[in-house]
Amino acid sequence: MTRRILPLLSPALLALLLFVAFPMVWVFRTSFNELAEGAYIVEAMTLENYTRFLTEPWYLVNTLWFSVRIALLATAISVICAYPVALYIAKTSGLQRNVLMALTMAPLLIGLVTLVYGWIVIFRGGGLMNSLMIALRVYDQPVRYMWDIKGVVILLVYIGTPYIVLSLLDSIERINPFLVEAARNVGANRWTAFWKIVFPLSTPGLYAGLVIVFSLNFAAFAVPLMIGDSNTQMIGLVIYREALLNNDLPFASALSVIMVSVNALLILGMSALAGRLILSRLEAKR
Amino acid sequence: EDCALRVTTWGGSYQATYQAVAQKFEEEHNCRIEWVVGASPDHLIKARLGQVDVVTNTLLNSIAGEKEGLWQKLDPAKIPNMANLYPNAVHSPYTVFANVGDYVLAYNKDTVTTVPATWDELWKPEYKNRVVIYGIDHIPTLSLTVLQAEKNGGSIDNVEPGLDRMAELIKSGNLIGSLDVESQMVSLFETGDAWLGMLATGRMKELLSKGVTNVSFVRPEEGTFPLITSVNIHKDAKNPAMAAAFVNYILSSEVQVAFATRNLYAPTVKNAEIPDDFEFRDLLVLNDAFGRLYLPDQEKITANKAGWQQQLNQKAMR
Amino acid sequence: MSNDSIQVEGITKRYGAMTAVDNVSFDVGQGEFVSLLGPSGCGKTTTLRMIAGFVDPSGGLLRVRGRDVTHLPPEKRDLGFVFQNYALWPHMTVAENVAFGLKLRKKNRNFIRDKVAEALTTTGLSGYENRLPRQLSGGQQQRVALARALALEPQVLLMDEPLSNLDRALRVTMRRELKELQARMKMTTLYVTHDQEEALSMSNRVVIMNKGQVEQVAAPFELYENPATGFVADFVGITNFLGGIVTSAEGGGVEVKLGSGQMLRAVTKQPVALGTKVRALIRPERVTLKTTAADGDNILTGQVVLAEYFGALLRYSVRLDSGDILRAEVHNFDSFIESGSRVWVCVSPEHLRLIPDERNA
Amino acid sequence: MSNDSIQVEGITKRYGAMTAVDNVSFDVGQGEFVSLLGPSGCGKTTTLRMIAGFVDPSGGLLRVRGRDVTHLPPEKRDLGFVFQNYALWPHMTVAENVAFGLKLRKKNRNFIRDKVAEALTTTGLSGYENRLPRQLSGGQQQRVALARALALEPQVLLMDEPLSNLDRALRVTMRRELKELQARMKMTTLYVTHDQEEALSMSNRVVIMNKGQVEQVAAPFELYENPATGFVADFVGITNFLGGIVTSAEGGGVEVKLGSGQMLRAVTKQPVALGTKVRALIRPERVTLKTTAADGDNILTGQVVLAEYFGALLRYSVRLDSGDILRAEVHNFDSFIESGSRVWVCVSPEHLRLIPDERNA
Amino acid sequence: MTRWDISSIALRLVTFSMMAFLIFPIAVTLIVAVNPREFVLPPNGFTLDWFRAAWSSKTFLRGMGVSLVLGLAAALIANALALPAAIALARTNFPGKGAINLILMTPLLIPTTILSLALYIYFVRVGYGSGLVPLLVGHAIHIMPYAVRILTASLLNFDPSYEEAARNVGAGRIRTLFSVTLPVIRTGLISSLTLCFILSWNDFPISVFLAPPSWTPLPVELYSYIKFQYDAVAAALASSLILLSAVAMVVIDRLAGLRRVLRS
Numbered sequence A: 001m002t003r004r005i006l007p008l009l010s011p012a013l014l015a016l017l018l019f020v021a022f023p024m025v026w027v028f029r030t031s032f033n034e035l036a037e038g039a040y041i042v043e044a045m046t047l048e049n050y051t052r053f054l055t056e057p058w059y060l061v062n063t064l065w066f067s068v069r070i071a072l073l074a075t076a077i078s079v080i081c082a083y084p085v086a087l088y089i090a091k092t093s094g095l096q097r098n099v100l101m102a103l104t105m106a107p108l109l110i111g112l113v114t115l116v117y118g119w120i121v122i123f124r125g126g127g128l129m130n131s132l133m134i135a136l137r138v139y140d141q142p143v144r145y146m147w148d149i150k151g152v153v154i155l156l157v158y159i160g161t162p163y164i165v166l167s168l169l170d171s172i173e174r175i176n177p178f179l180v181e182a183a184r185n186v187g188a189n190r191w192t193a194f195w196k197i198v199f200p201l202s203t204p205g206l207y208a209g210l211v212i213v214f215s216l217n218f219a220a221f222a223v224p225l226m227i228g229d230s231n232t233q234m235i236g237l238v239i240y241r242e243a244l245l246n247n248d249l250p251f252a253s254a255l256s257v258i259m260v261s262v263n264a265l266l267i268l269g270m271s272a273l274a275g276r277l278i279l280s281r282l283e284a285k286r
Numbered sequence B: 001e002d003c004a005l006r007v008t009t010w011g012g013s014y015q016a017t018y019q020a021v022a023q024k025f026e027e028e029h030n031c032r033i034e035w036v037v038g039a040s041p042d043h044l045i046k047a048r049l050g051q052v053d054v055v056t057n058t059l060l061n062s063i064a065g066e067k068e069g070l071w072q073k074l075d076p077a078k079i080p081n082m083a084n085l086y087p088n089a090v091h092s093p094y095t096v097f098a099n100v101g102d103y104v105l106a107y108n109k110d111t112v113t114t115v116p117a118t119w120d121e122l123w124k125p126e127y128k129n130r131v132v133i134y135g136i137d138h139i140p141t142l143s144l145t146v147l148q149a150e151k152n153g154g155s156i157d158n159v160e161p162g163l164d165r166m167a168e169l170i171k172s173g174n175l176i177g178s179l180d181v182e183s184q185m186v187s188l189f190e191t192g193d194a195w196l197g198m199l200a201t202g203r204m205k206e207l208l209s210k211g212v213t214n215v216s217f218v219r220p221e222e223g224t225f226p227l228i229t230s231v232n233i234h235k236d237a238k239n240p241a242m243a244a245a246f247v248n249y250i251l252s253s254e255v256q257v258a259f260a261t262r263n264l265y266a267p268t269v270k271n272a273e274i275p276d277d278f279e280f281r282d283l284l285v286l287n288d289a290f291g292r293l294y295l296p297d298q299e300k301i302t303a304n305k306a307g308w309q310q311q312l313n314q315k316a317m318r
Numbered sequence C, D: 001m002s003n004d005s006i007q008v009e010g011i012t013k014r015y016g017a018m019t020a021v022d023n024v025s026f027d028v029g030q031g032e033f034v035s036l037l038g039p040s041g042c043g044k045t046t047t048l049r050m051i052a053g054f055v056d057p058s059g060g061l062l063r064v065r066g067r068d069v070t071h072l073p074p075e076k077r078d079l080g081f082v083f084q085n086y087a088l089w090p091h092m093t094v095a096e097n098v099a100f101g102l103k104l105r106k107k108n109r110n111f112i113r114d115k116v117a118e119a120l121t122t123t124g125l126s127g128y129e130n131r132l133p134r135q136l137s138g139g140q141q142q143r144v145a146l147a148r149a150l151a152l153e154p155q156v157l158l159m160d161e162p163l164s165n166l167d168r169a170l171r172v173t174m175r176r177e178l179k180e181l182q183a184r185m186k187m188t189t190l191y192v193t194h195d196q197e198e199a200l201s202m203s204n205r206v207v208i209m210n211k212g213q214v215e216q217v218a219a220p221f222e223l224y225e226n227p228a229t230g231f232v233a234d235f236v237g238i239t240n241f242l243g244g245i246v247t248s249a250e251g252g253g254v255e256v257k258l259g260s261g262q263m264l265r266a267v268t269k270q271p272v273a274l275g276t277k278v279r280a281l282i283r284p285e286r287v288t289l290k291t292t293a294a295d296g297d298n299i300l301t302g303q304v305v306l307a308e309y310f311g312a313l314l315r316y317s318v319r320l321d322s323g324d325i326l327r328a329e330v331h332n333f334d335s336f337i338e339s340g341s342r343v344w345v346c347v348s349p350e351h352l353r354l355i356p357d358e359r360n361a
Numbered sequence E: 001m002t003r004w005d006i007s008s009i010a011l012r013l014v015t016f017s018m019m020a021f022l023i024f025p026i027a028v029t030l031i032v033a034v035n036p037r038e039f040v041l042p043p044n045g046f047t048l049d050w051f052r053a054a055w056s057s058k059t060f061l062r063g064m065g066v067s068l069v070l071g072l073a074a075a076l077i078a079n080a081l082a083l084p085a086a087i088a089l090a091r092t093n094f095p096g097k098g099a100i101n102l103i104l105m106t107p108l109l110i111p112t113t114i115l116s117l118a119l120y121i122y123f124v125r126v127g128y129g130s131g132l133v134p135l136l137v138g139h140a141i142h143i144m145p146y147a148v149r150i151l152t153a154s155l156l157n158f159d160p161s162y163e164e165a166a167r168n169v170g171a172g173r174i175r176t177l178f179s180v181t182l183p184v185i186r187t188g189l190i191s192s193l194t195l196c197f198i199l200s201w202n203d204f205p206i207s208v209f210l211a212p213p214s215w216t217p218l219p220v221e222l223y224s225y226i227k228f229q230y231d232a233v234a235a236a237l238a239s240s241l242i243l244l245s246a247v248a249m250v251v252i253d254r255l256a257g258l259r260r261v262l263r264s
């Protein structure tokens, strides 16, 4: 068994060892160093950076738990937005499909930096979004989106959705249409056939998308940096600030170690759940 | 032989000015300049790794680098132009200021009818959701905090009153945001969303040159917060002589004037002559304006800002 | 609900330029067992799939229980269906596959458990409840597909070659079980098969299709004994064709002059006009071979060129002196005739059928 | 290259607790045609897939051309293979599917074109070159799978139910074509089928499998006439079993006392010990039914309970007075015996086989 | 079965609203790009000045070129590394699979800022501080997990007998991979490549640290630019990219369509 698997896994694992594991050793080591006088790094062996974060409820609630919540929320909304789109695209072909794909990918292609232009115009106090909502009588006072967590979530959804569409599409397309027909035949309407057949069979793609987007959201720093304000203490942004604005590499490293562990735990949880529910049944072994 | 000098710069217009003036240097010294473009922190990191020769820095970085022993002393013998520096433009034997801008109080003339005279204006209730300031870990905001501490019975060593004031500002709902991206502040003034706020002079110029006529600026009585570009030579510079020559070149009146007129970064040398007809002359921190810069002890700020931020976060959110 | 019939009226399906099903009409009466039989690619699956609602007809009308269902979604048609390629849901176990339809009908758990067990027992799959489809052999998968349809006890059942991957013994058993179930439950059944034996033994009537069209609809005996066309004769069972012209026709007795000049006598029910070009059909099992000279009506001579052994039967290919190849089957034999032997071929006039020669009409 | 044989030596495959193939041994000689025959799920496909190298055996040895290939990757084994589920590449047209192997062999374009055309003609698929697999009917797909293997003119060919989805007429044709091709090219062939007729008519020898094990390896005639076990007798053709005890044995003549007390006489080749429990096998086609009283050896009486019509044959089920059900097949019949009629059943002693009764041994 | 029933109408509706959501800011960006005064809506005029400026900037053009080459190379490398791993993950069950799965995800778990910083320091330490290798490696390693995930998902629905059939007619593992596996999982592969390319194309933190002086990718150039110079040049650049990719899509569709016509 290992004879067949090892050659397959070794290129990726080797690359990870060389270019992730070794560099991360440095990060790990740095997390025990000290920042002296807020300016320069002193070699040390202290747990200070960890205790500073982990014993401070404010950090735990407003940074860690906050990031997890926002990441989960944005990921969930992305999934809800992406699924119908993927379903629809899977049914199209030719030019229509290409156009839809292009539209889906466009936000990614342009990149966040420039898109923020458009979003400012939409989000600002008297911007399009507020004008529209007020015109539609959803609310009557302008609501703050820009430099606010609402805007951050909307943007995370905006960026996450195309990733999920992409990773779902292939799984949905490969579902044998006979399987849906068979379900319809035993009395499932479209909706039931979708829930019982298409959805479970699309879970590999969904899971892939979920993991990717969750991780992206959890570690996000560019979106909170540009759309959020000082209150938006997403952990990715905090790390970025500590490392690059405050020069506090030791603390940033410690935060990274914490973040990687939390993220790994969450993903392990997700994969255990997904595996239990469905993935293990789809694994192609003969 | 192949001579290359690695110089850090910020991208965009700063780099553009640098490149424009550097051509002459390259020809004269027969040495190519490799621009190491990046955000301020990159400059420090690259310096730590010995990837650069001349470092264009923020003052904060220069101080950190000094503590870590990254720089070599600037030798006035090799950098004759150092003689022309204003006295307060020499931070230490390692660090001098290359140029200086400041953060002024910008306001919308249509909505702010009386010219504001003090930074305290930002707290006024009528400006709900109309004020912009820089993010709380940026120098101007930190300086404002210290300023407020001093005005409210504290000092840089007892910054609590300042933090309370800042928390008050945050909770007042006046702030549209405390932003990390400067260019967004410009657009807020442009669209009329922001009525009042801090703005770097360089951004102010941008606004004006875009034809925005209803935004003006004032230097409040407490003084303005400086935006300092410092310069250092790396201790392991490959070619120290060439590095010194380049620093000397930066301090030449020619380059100083170029940065002043193109980027609104005021000269730090006395002999730089700004043309009288220069359109944005008021925006430059010239001669005596230097003295009015509010420049609290940068080292203390650096040492304490992490703690301050955390305190402020807690005060503002609870 | 009393009228569980299917009417197919002039249904057509085109794929681009190619017509897969061409104006096909037939019907299946309440409780009737009708088979669709025809060569590979003749349009059987397509017809069935149109009835089930998986394929939109290009034209024509479909009625189930007297109601026009041509444009009804599949889940509203309430038809059982067994897929040719099984279409088992890969993420469900055998039991889940079978239970799915029952769950949709909101049956209670015990009821479902019992029905699933029953369907799996019928198809010989007890003990495989918790396997996933990919852990089953081809035949086992096919039986799950069958069990899945049967568990719902459909009043109208469509099956697409549901036994094609089973061994003969199992097929015979399953065939019986199916037939018995169908008779007991009075299921209206349309059964696609490529196996004529299956079609003949199970069906009340058989629809023979060829190249997208219906060739004949008839009861099995009728089909075998009185094929309407050469195609049917050839497809249903094995047939020998000998071309000739009718030279005398008196009452039930007809004389046909073969190409070789030899005369054959036949007994026919329909009157045949003198001089018509006909093809005489002789079923191989009606042929008697003798290794010694024989006398009487309808004796032809030839040479055995191939002898094939099938256990219960021996099949000889005989090259007649006219050059035609004639097949003969012998059951209950005690000796072989060696390849190369000269033989006398006897066919009694009652076992000779005549059909018009549509080849050069 | 001269020895294109296959040796299977004690091969075993376990899936977890379940043993799909259990210590199976047999061999296929150069140019020989051997069939693997057995009920659904008995391990045929698994055995074939192990030989082809798609499944790793849990134990045992495989030799092809005298060489141990047990752990050789599939592409090095140089075996033709036809998949039970076709496994056509969905992104390639019919022609591309067939041409792929030839392209790998770096043949020139004209050669490939000709070979593809030839293989498609053999399988009756000319004109379908540019279709994609999903645009084909089940039977057509199966034929493409066959064409794909044949185009490579393999010296050793493994086929997994390659004709299961074809109609009888086409199957008979394809069977002939295949057999002829095999004979002409002297291909060493291992053929999995669930169709005993196919196995018997095409093979030099047949391997009968049951529950993962080999029951008998023998030539077709031998298999049918002298089945080694009850399973084989039952599986290959239809058989009636009547249990009894040997009461007298003299020379080739043996007398068996049935459970009902009636006596049957049989002619056997092997000596049988007195008092052995045996099962008497009677092939249905060896049974003669009379509606009038008959006399002589081996006459049993009973009542017809079911008459099935299969075109060329009529199959009766007779309930003997002892209660046993006996099947009889009549070919070349001119009249039916009505269900319910009383009948006299005759079996000549030469057509009675005896096998030890392994059920209660 | 394209019938007009409620669920398919709903699906269509949702899809089109999502499309509207996705392109709304882009449309606004487009308007911004032709508006003489940015951020002021409704537009107060029409100008192509921003486009002109964008396309006459050597920095941007070079940045674009760098990003393009880098994105393609990194996407290819990442997928080449990921594919075998994905095959192992999708096809086999082995002890420790969960752990391997997670290990392969690590570059995704580590904050990009930290990962790129660590990588930068690492490369300097091993003596490859400058040059293209670190940049390429950084991009490739960062996007690899995406490729692993998407390819694994693709392969889970793959019928292994396609491969067996290919191996049987004499194709080796590699040939089978290219002639059968990859074409069959085409959509997944294209998704993966596209995603990887886009991730690399948009990446900022890694490039900031690892890009050698003359190889600055577009996002870094853009960020540096807008950080200090807030005008619509960036918007014009973005708009050009959208238009370019739209044209490319149509052209590819025409070509692919043509090929299909030629074939049948």
Ligand SMILES: Nc1ncnc2c1ncn2[C@@H]1O[C@H](COP(=O)(O)OP(=O)(O)OP(=O)(O)O)[C@@H](O)[C@H]1O
Binding pocket: A285, A286, C134, C135, C136, C137, C138, C139, C140, C165, C166, C167, D015, D018, D019, D020, D038, D039, D040, D041, D042, D043, D044, D045, D046, D047, D084, D194
């Ligand atoms: N992956 C698997 N896991 C567990 N059991 C399996 C697996 N694959 C096959 N089996 C079992 O192994 C046995 C043999 O399967 P195989 O496919 O060889 O049967 P077969 O003789 O080809 O039957 P058929 O004629 O129905 O195709 C079957 O009982 C099947 O359920």
Ligand SMILES: Nc1ncnc2c1ncn2[C@@H]1O[C@H](COP(=O)(O)OP(=O)(O)OP(=O)(O)O)[C@@H](O)[C@H]1O
Binding pocket: C015, C018, C019, C020, C038, C039, C040, C041, C042, C043, C044, C045, C046, C047, C084, C194, D134, D135, D136, D137, D138, D139, D140, D165, D167
């Ligand atoms: N999607 C399609 N596009 C084009 N032609 C098709 C398509 N589906 C089926 N056909 C063609 O329609 C004809 C009828 O197909 P169908 O599947 O109904 O045959 P069938 O009678 O079920 O045959 P088999 O016994 O081989 O399964 C075949 O010639 C087939 O090639």
Ligand SMILES: [Mg+2]
Binding pocket: C044, C045, C046, C084, C160, D137, D138, D139
């Ligand atoms: Mg079919």
Ligand SMILES: [Mg+2]
Binding pocket: C137, C138, C139, D044, D045, D046, D084, D160
């Ligand atoms: Mg099988």
